[in-house]
Amino acid sequence: MAVEPEKLEGNPVRPLERLAVALAVALAGGVVVWDGARQAGASAYFPIAVGSAMIALSAVSVARLDRETRMTEEAPLVRGFVGLGMLAAFIFLAGQIGFLTASIAFIPAMALLGGDRNFLRIAVGTVAFVIMAYVVFNLAFAQPFPAELILGG
Structure with a gap:
């Protein structure tokens, strides 16, 4: 029922x-x-x-x-679609300015959309993700990222 x-x-x-x-x-x-x-x-x-x-x-x-x-x-349906729109923007921006650079904007935006208001945790999490992604892909996989805006590419 x-x-x-x-x-x-x-x-x-x-x-x-x-x-x-x-x-x-x-x-x-x-x-x-x-x-x-x-x-x-x-x-x-x-x-x-x-x-x-x-x-x-x-x-x-x-x-x-x-x-x-x-x-x-x-979350309400509207937030879900806003999140999907932000994901689409992230995918587009990753191709234009680089994955790591786009992540610096995307991760905090998604955290805020999800209701997290601890700005220190958001900043630390974002920086940790970017550093770990760089280390894993460049050192562990030996697959450097394409040109990145933050890395001067």
Whole structure:
């Protein structure tokens, strides 16, 4: 039996909203796979893996849909679409100014959208991510990033 949204505490999420988000994430995953497939050699592996995971997890989400409105701790639908828009902007900017440079803007923006207001934690997390990504790709994988705005490229 469906619960009336007015009687819920928190954010009610309707099945159509879940379906819309799952389809949008799957579409974004498809774009990532398509773009990754156009890359040469080993540089295609990561985007294809990430895009495929987005599609697969969206399919699982769609398979678990039911007809009832559920109370959830999830953010409202509008925030979900804002987050997807920010992800699209990040993907575009990563190609223009570099992955690490785009991450410096994207990670804090997503943290703020998610409700984190501890600016020290956001700054430390962002810097740690950028340093670790640089170290892992340049040292461990021996795959330097393409030209980065912050690295003078």
